[in-house]
Amino acid sequence: MGVLSWIIVGLIAGALAKFIMPGRDPGGLLVTIIVGVVGALIGGFLVGLVVPGDPISGINITTILVATLGAVVLLALYRMFAARSSRTL
Numbered sequence: 001m002g003v004l005s006w007i008i009v010g011l012i013a014g015a016l017a018k019f020i021m022p023g024r025d026p027g028g029l030l031v032t033i034i035v036g037v038v039g040a041l042i043g044g045f046l047v048g049l050v051v052p053g054d055p056i057s058g059i060n061i062t063t064i065l066v067a068t069l070g071a072v073v074l075l076a077l078y079r080m081f082a083a084r085s086s087r088t089l
Helices: 003-020 028-050 061-088
Strands: none
Touching: 003 028, 003 061, 028 061
């Protein structure tokens, strides 16, 4: 997938992850896009380890679901570490 496709899928995945896990997160739209894009990469990498070939290509429901799953995992980790670091300050 091209960079523009990853950004589009990442934006969708970030928005869906924010919908699935509502709450106050710093950063707004930019952080949502970054979480979505990184989540898409993580999700795509993990699916690539399990499924042979190249199942993740283009913008379709499979790539959006995989990216959203990755974004939810990343958002949960981000919140866990952000909460931990704010308590130690």
